[in-house]
Amino acid sequence: MSGPAERHHRRADARRNNGAIVDAALRLLDAQPDASLDAIASAAGVTRQTVYAHFPSREHLLAAVVDRITDEAVAAMDAAEPDTGPAAEALIRVLRAGSGIAGRHPVLVQQIASVPVSPQADQERHAPIADRISRVIRRGQASGEFDKDLPAEWLAAVTIKIGHAAGEEVDAGRMPPAEAADALRTVLLRALRPQS
Known part of the structure; x- marks a missing residue:
């Protein structure tokens, strides 16, 4: 992949990761208000760095x-x-x-x-x-x-x-x-x- 197709794929991955992080945060923070970003990252199936890339x-x-x-x-x-x-x-x-x-x-x-x-x-x-x-x-x-x-x-x-x-x-x-x-x-x- 290169050019526009690769950029489209990266954007789709970013949207999926963003949605997964927010979904995980909804679940975890409602059950455990003090859940760490590491726990949220793990529940979302992403790395802590990915969480910080979306949410500083x-x-x-x-x-x-x-x-x-x-x-x-x-x-x-x-x-x-x-x-x-x-x-x-x-x-x-x-x-x-x-x-x-x-x-x-x-x-x-x-x-x-x-x-x-x-x-x-x-x-x-x-x-x-x-x-x-x-x-x-x-x-x-x-x-x-x-x-x-x-x-x-x-x-x-x-x-x-x-x-x-x-x-x-x-x-x-x-x-x-x-x-x-x-x-x-x-x-x-x-x-x-x-x-x-």
């Missing part, structure tokens, strides 16, 4: 893991039919779909949430999620289901914060998941309801 630091690898979880959550939210039926029901479906993905990686999500980030980085991290929530809220505002006096983006930010609070209650063992989901639904629908 643990923080870079963790950012790629966040991106993967976000991509999975966005796909699940899109599959929850956010544009179908009453907006209130669609919003709850979308939130359940997103939290279902987070629920598959509880230790890792908790670890990610504990890493201090700037407000801008936090906003960027949540942007794809917030976009989906905002879209449903705007639809609810247009139909009269949700308050039109507040910006949809602000209501989406509030929704995310309340969702995090529900998750934290479950993680701390203060509420069972079903009770937290019911409380989240009740509080959100009260907060979004038009004021009379």
